[in-house]
Amino acid sequence: MRLYVLAVYLFLYVPIGIIVLFSFNAGKAATQLQGFSLQWYGKALSNTFVMEAFQTSLTVAMTSALLATVFGTMAALALQSVKGRVRVVFDALIYIAVMVPGIVIGIATLIALVTLFDWVNPLLTAIWPLADAAPQLALGYGSLIAAHGLFSMALVIIIVRARIAGMDRSLIEASADLGATPFGTFRQVTLPQIFPGILAAFLLAFTFSFDDFVIAFFVAGSQTTLPIYVFSSIRRGVTPEVNAIGSMVLAVSLVLLITAQSILRRRAPKS
Amino acid sequence: MTDRSDFISREKFMAELARYEKGSVSRRHFMGVTGLGLATGVLGSALPGLRGAAWAQSGIGDRVILASWPNYHDPANFEAFAAATGAAVDMSVFGSNEEMLAKLQAGGTGWDVFVPTNYTISTYVDLDLIEPLDLSRIPNYDLASFDPRFAEPGTVNGVVYAVSRNWGTTGYAVNTAHTAGRQMASWKDFWDVTMAEFSGRTMVHDYQLTTIGAALKSFGYSFNSIDPKELADAENLLIEAKPHLFAITSDYQPSMRSGDAWMTICWTGDALQLHRDIPEIVYVLGTEGGELWSDFLAIPKGAPHLDAAYALINYLLDPAVNMKEVVFHGYPVADKRVDALLPPEILNDPIMYPAAELLTPLEFGAAVTLTDPGRAEVMARFKSA
Amino acid sequence: MRPQVRTALFLFPAGAWFFAMLVLPLVVIFVFSFGERGPAGGYVPALTFDNFLNLGSRWAAFRNTLVLAPVGTLTCLLIAYPLAYFLAIRANAKWRTLLLILVIVPFWTSILIRSYAWIYLLGGQGLPSLLNALGLGNPRLINTPFAVLVGIVYGYLPLMVFPIYVSLERLDKRLLEASGDLGAPPINTFLTVTLPLSMPGVATGCMLVFILLMGEFLIPAMLGGGKVFFVGNALVDLFLQSRNWAFGSAVAVALVLVMLITVTAYMRFTRRWAGGRDDISLM
Numbered sequence A: 001m002r003l004y005v006l007a008v009y010l011f012l013y014v015p016i017g018i019i020v021l022f023s024f025n026a027g028k029a030a031t032q033l034q035g036f037s038l039q040w041y042g043k044a045l046s047n048t049f050v051m052e053a054f055q056t057s058l059t060v061a062m063t064s065a066l067l068a069t070v071f072g073t074m075a076a077l078a079l080q081s082v083k084g085r086v087r088v089v090f091d092a093l094i095y096i097a098v099m100v101p102g103i104v105i106g107i108a109t110l111i112a113l114v115t116l117f118d119w120v121n122p123l124l125t126a127i128w129p130l131a132d133a134a135p136q137l138a139l140g141y142g143s144l145i146a147a148h149g150l151f152s153m154a155l156v157i158i159i160v161r162a163r164i165a166g167m168d169r170s171l172i173e174a175s176a177d178l179g180a181t182p183f184g185t186f187r188q189v190t191l192p193q194i195f196p197g198i199l200a201a202f203l204l205a206f207t208f209s210f211d212d213f214v215i216a217f218f219v220a221g222s223q224t225t226l227p228i229y230v231f232s233s234i235r236r237g238v239t240p241e242v243n244a245i246g247s248m249v250l251a252v253s254l255v256l257l258i259t260a261q262s263i264l265r266r267r268a269p270k271s
Numbered sequence B: 001m002t003d004r005s006d007f008i009s010r011e012k013f014m015a016e017l018a019r020y021e022k023g024s025v026s027r028r029h030f031m032g033v034t035g036l037g038l039a040t041g042v043l044g045s046a047l048p049g050l051r052g053a054a055w056a057q058s059g060i061g062d063r064v065i066l067a068s069w070p071n072y073h074d075p076a077n078f079e080a081f082a083a084a085t086g087a088a089v090d091m092s093v094f095g096s097n098e099e100m101l102a103k104l105q106a107g108g109t110g111w112d113v114f115v116p117t118n119y120t121i122s123t124y125v126d127l128d129l130i131e132p133l134d135l136s137r138i139p140n141y142d143l144a145s146f147d148p149r150f151a152e153p154g155t156v157n158g159v160v161y162a163v164s165r166n167w168g169t170t171g172y173a174v175n176t177a178h179t180a181g182r183q184m185a186s187w188k189d190f191w192d193v194t195m196a197e198f199s200g201r202t203m204v205h206d207y208q209l210t211t212i213g214a215a216l217k218s219f220g221y222s223f224n225s226i227d228p229k230e231l232a233d234a235e236n237l238l239i240e241a242k243p244h245l246f247a248i249t250s251d252y253q254p255s256m257r258s259g260d261a262w263m264t265i266c267w268t269g270d271a272l273q274l275h276r277d278i279p280e281i282v283y284v285l286g287t288e289g290g291e292l293w294s295d296f297l298a299i300p301k302g303a304p305h306l307d308a309a310y311a312l313i314n315y316l317l318d319p320a321v322n323m324k325e326v327v328f329h330g331y332p333v334a335d336k337r338v339d340a341l342l343p344p345e346i347l348n349d350p351i352m353y354p355a356a357e358l359l360t361p362l363e364f365g366a367a368v369t370l371t372d373p374g375r376a377e378v379m380a381r382f383k384s385a
Numbered sequence C: 001m002r003p004q005v006r007t008a009l010f011l012f013p014a015g016a017w018f019f020a021m022l023v024l025p026l027v028v029i030f031v032f033s034f035g036e037r038g039p040a041g042g043y044v045p046a047l048t049f050d051n052f053l054n055l056g057s058r059w060a061a062f063r064n065t066l067v068l069a070p071v072g073t074l075t076c077l078l079i080a081y082p083l084a085y086f087l088a089i090r091a092n093a094k095w096r097t098l099l100l101i102l103v104i105v106p107f108w109t110s111i112l113i114r115s116y117a118w119i120y121l122l123g124g125q126g127l128p129s130l131l132n133a134l135g136l137g138n139p140r141l142i143n144t145p146f147a148v149l150v151g152i153v154y155g156y157l158p159l160m161v162f163p164i165y166v167s168l169e170r171l172d173k174r175l176l177e178a179s180g181d182l183g184a185p186p187i188n189t190f191l192t193v194t195l196p197l198s199m200p201g202v203a204t205g206c207m208l209v210f211i212l213l214m215g216e217f218l219i220p221a222m223l224g225g226g227k228v229f230f231v232g233n234a235l236v237d238l239f240l241q242s243r244n245w246a247f248g249s250a251v252a253v254a255l256v257l258v259m260l261i262t263v264t265a266y267m268r269f270t271r272r273w274a275g276g277r278d279d280i281s282l283m
Helices: A002-024 A038-047 A048-077 A084-099 A101-129 A141-165 A169-177 A180-210 A214-219 A228-235 A242-267 B010-024 B026-033 B036-046 B048-053 B075-085 B097-106 B118-126 B147-154 B187-195 B209-220 B228-242 B253-259 B268-277 B306-317 B317-329 B336-341 B375-385 C005-032 C050-090 C093-108 C111-122 C127-133 C146-170 C173-181 C186-214 C218-223 C231-240 C245-273
Strands: B063-066 B086-094 B164-176 B202-203 B245-248 B261-269 B282-283 B290-300 B363-366
Touching: A002 A242, A002 B317, A002 C050, A002 C093, A002 C111, A002 C146, A038 A048, A038 A242, A038 B075, A048 A084, A048 A141, A048 A228, A048 B086, A084 A141, A084 B261, A084 C173, A084 C245, A101 A141, A101 A214, A101 C005, A101 C231, A101 C245, A141 A180, A141 A214, A141 C005, A169 A180, A214 A228, A214 B048, A228 A242, A228 B086, A228 B097, B063 B306, B075 B086, B075 B306, B075 B317, B097 B118, B118 B147, B118 B164, B118 B290, B147 B290, B147 B336, B164 B187, B164 B209, B164 B268, B164 B306, B164 B317, B187 B202, B187 B209, B187 B228, B187 B261, B202 B209, B202 B228, B209 B228, B209 B261, B209 B290, B209 B375, B228 B245, B228 B253, B228 B375, B245 C050, B261 B268, B268 B282, B290 B306, B306 B317, B317 B336, B375 C050, B375 C231, C005 C245, C050 C093, C050 C146, C050 C186, C050 C231, C050 C245, C111 C127, C111 C146, C111 C218, C146 C186, C146 C218, C173 C186, C186 C245, C218 C231, C231 C245
Parallel strands: B063 B086, B202 B245, B202 B261, B290 B363
Antiparallel strands: B164 B261, B164 B282, B164 B290
């Protein structure tokens, strides 16, 4: 069995190894090793467009994950005390949000927004009172955050709801019996219990948004996220710069994951 | 070289103007000799609006967004542009005019400059997606030195929307190391060999004009046909050939270079680049015909960095820069001034400048192919098959 | 404030967001699916069923997806399960976390770049040349359904491993010991104790991977060379090349319907088989 596991890990890491290997290529080709060099890392880090794409990805991921976590947690909490039709509707919405493929959401959002803009922008231009050009709605940060946030929010609701369902109710009752206000109960009893779930949901939402290509590809407009930049680079003719970017993202996520793991292990008692 | 006198005689002015119009002297010489350059420079610094007319290129912003084709630009030229103006070039590539049109129709592309092909410009004008060009901001564009055949499509209803960048042909590239001496000359050869000896080794473009056109030509129909019966014949051929194809892509150079593919529908410059590095790869213009095309530089409506757009276009049309581009990408340009600067071995290259009898059967793309739903569906069905 | 008001207030942001970014766009493509293609592409309002009647022209794309999605899911499952089993039950606790992280990390590298590595590995200079050197012939691996399958399994393996691991990790090991003590051979223990108890995780993993595969277009585009068309690719083509928004919307509606049917049927089926355990959650 160990041999099998080793084979699977090899399968997972040989392609990654190739990517990292060629990121050190002294030559220009992404498929022919011609010596060792760090030039591509330098080029990637000094490339304005790469850095901007990275920043855009970061901003969109952070914002959409934060909003999704806050609104999703609120909704998860509220859904506990909701029955009947409203509950059914929300359950259906969450189910649809997770089930509809990203590409359909991306395309649908694109054409819905484009149709909306085609309708609203002439109106804006007509009613704008000042002398300079009216602001025009366009695809960009807003549409990215809105589209990513949708799926993330569904994820958050699912995860937090599961966490709430697994909570120890007796503590809440005890807290109420002892005279705590609902908000106090929430802050001191409920929240600590569901917090790991909220944190996990936030991380998941962040990862999803940061790595997403399909939805961003359709709704990003003139903005470029890192996955879009990589895709565009591959079409342009791959140079090892793309490999360097991939290796750096990999290294950062490896460090983050290991750090998070060691922090969690120190915080939580041995289970 | 410039004749700086305080004033210039009327006769001398007319003589210089005549020489300039004939193309015997450059605009720069004319401006310098007549003192107009100095005057414009003085005015330009005094009146900010006229700045674009002179050579001042700074202050155009920090970027220009370009939408172009694969293997079309020398990166060194972009680096020089960035160094001189402070504007970095952000380029994305596309494999077909339909892709560019789709992106522009959806809006919010953020492009400053794009490279449309001759037959698409009238559609862009109809759809109000393209900006009329202010030629005074492109002093390097000298209409007189451009071959009208290739420059003319950029002007629609008397307004200039696009300036000629280069022209070329569509044929196919074949790696003769695998043909075993068989003579490849026609589109019929292309399809026959695809389905036999080269099964699994041929590529076609992800671009309906050239791929459907290649199929149409092998029957002797027009490259631009929208006749349903002819399109049906082409579709049958394409679907029959599909299992034998290696890939459907307009980014075909890597596979040709790695030896995964042995034959592909190909444009002039790519063929030249491939042949340069792998001499066994030759370029074939199908005897039945093919496409003759010219590409343009244009500005889409709503371009966010207009100054940078004009600066880039002007820069790329500078004969000295254009010459370097030609040497890199291998596509011929319609600008006589550039031809004057090119070394003879390039001017005599049979791939870049095919013999007249090979050029005659070629057709320019027709605007209707871009919008015809029949052709779009044939291509989509072929890809879905 | 009154609890009902607070509940409504808490639900409002999420509800509004769902309405604006999920319901409205889906309604738009539903409406567009009855329209017609504009003269230069795009959408022209109309009321016609032609688009739905024309869905048959994309049958190959649907067929490819409906075949390769389950096959990919199953292959992923077969490869992931032993790995998850090893990690949850056999692995040394010291190594377990590290090994888990090593499984998840590839998921963090862009799927684009990882797929690109496969273009190289499956292309003429990669595995085929290796096989050729070993005298095993020179097979064409890239731009085939096989290449797409490899890409799929490679891309989604971590996603399949994780829920199965979670499910197996919660297993009470004493049950396995008890089964062994009662004289059952290991294979029986596995089939009658371990496997059934891990079904919720298996069901979650399979559903996640299957749903994502149905909408996949990147991996077929990169590893299929334009020859392997999924419904996702057909959609991209219809919106970004043929520019037939009306027909594209119809294809999108069809895809959503197909998924609704298959996923609902799948969930009913697994719920019955998994013994009614409602544990379809990621935690």
